[in-house]
Amino acid sequence: MKKYFVIACAATLLGGCSVLDAINPFSSSAPKMAELPSIKPTADARVVWRERVGKGDLYVFSPAVVGNSVYAAGVGGTVARIDDGKLVWKIDAGMPLSGGVGADEQLVVVGSLKGDVLAFNSADGKLVWKARATAEVLAPPAIGDGLVVVRSGDNRLAAFDTTDGKRKWIYQRPIPALSVRSTGAPIIDGKLVMAGFPGGKLIAVSPNNGAAVWEGAVALPKGVTELDRVADITSPPVISGRYICAVAYQGRVACFELGSGQQVWARDMSSALGLAIDGPTLFVTDDKGAVHALDLASGASLWKQDKLMTRKVSAPTVLRGFVVVADVEGVVHFLNREDGSFATRVKTDGSPVRAPIRSLRSSVVVQTIDGGVFAIEAE
Structure with a gap:
């Protein structure tokens, strides 16, 4: 995955961010790509x-699967539903897109660089409601328990009512001076909404009001420079039974007790x-x-x-x-x-x-x- 690092100034969180392609590890100075090994299938x-x-360009568009249906989108504004390989509908969202797709049996949700959150009817692709996040939307929205939860580029979580798009709450936390631009979606599981954040923190918040329930340290920033200290969770956590696990860039992979946030184990690994x-x-x-x-x-x-x-x-x-x-x-x-x-x-x-x-x-x-x-x- 091509990584884009963002300077996020605490005093100007909503406005003063810039992309540093010069430290992109997959630039032309990166190691030569390995040849595919021969295999015997x-x-x-x-x-x-x-x-x-539509094309993805610099953005990461994740298809959503609900039953036999696949929902996909592109940067040009295309949103489509495909059932068993047959195109059911394809629409133009009316604006360039940067994040998606989130979907369930009723809604298909995508986001834009300007922070627009667009919810369409999954049956016919008609617009149901439109809302605004606090910044660009780069990750697929999560849908569950009557909420659409959106992670914006300023590392805030915003929850919207699935019926009318009314905003219910916002969760925010302090972030380091330097962080990785993240496309990691939040996840909703039972009584918790969970997401990874800059600084290696895995956070669980209440879906009722966005209040923090527990916080787990996947990675601990270390090093002399701000770049050395980047240790961000940029991918979604995963859940199985009583475990929730996450991995951090320049950090660790770790698993926690889902209910309490108590760490079960951790080991060094960067991802x-x-x-x-x-x-x-x-x-x-x-x-x-x-x-x-x-x-x-x-x-x-x-x-x-x-x-x-x-x-x-x-x-x-x-x-x-x-x-x-x-x-x-x-x-x-x-x-x-x-x-x-x-x-x-x-x-x-x-x-x-x-x-x-x-x-x-x-x-x-x-x-x-x-x-x-x-x-x-x-x-």
Whole structure:
């Protein structure tokens, strides 16, 4: 994932931010991308269907899956619903978009660079309501318990009523002088809304009023310079049973008790990409492109697949015995869940995959920067 670092001045939080491409670790001075290793496929994979929405450009648009429906969007304003490979509707949101997609059975929600939050009817794509966040919307909104929760570029959480878009509450906290531009969505689970923040903090707040319930330290900033001290959570946390886990850039991967926020374990690992849980195993893609399998209860290493180093590998997802990741050339890799070995791979449109890969029953859904949406099946 291409990282954009943002200077966030505490005194001018809403206005004085700038992008520092010079310290982008995937610039032309970055290590040469590894060649794809030859493999002997042990599984068959195929593209089940494909569709096109607008390009992503510099933004990360994550497809949303609800039942058999896939919702996808692009920077030009296109929002689409695809059911079993058939285009149900495609609309123009009427403005450029920068974040999305969040969806449930009733609503499809996206956001804009100006902080607009747009909610459409999932059945026909008609606008239901429009609201405003406090800054640009870069992450997919979360929907649940009658709320749409939006994370804005100033690292605030805002909750809106799903019926009319009325704002219910805002959560904000102090942030460090330097932070990573985050596309990590909040998540809603039962009585908590959870999100990762700059400084390595995982926060749980009440969906009723936005008050903090608990705070966990995934990473502890360290070093002499502000750049050394960047330790931000830029991907969504994941939940399984009583555990909630998160990973931080220049920090650690850690798991906590969901109810109390008490840390169960932590180990050093840097990732701005994300993680996935399947049964007793936690899967993480680190910043160098290696995919790790860790024991969920203890954090012990089970295996590591490092043959995709420097290929800007996506966050993992798990499907039917495979750990699935995609890379900068749009290649989707299926790894054997038990040992991380390559099972098979599938090419898409040749452009990078930055968005999280979604599971769709027996398939995975991948969205590329060029706007391709692919459902891929392997067995």
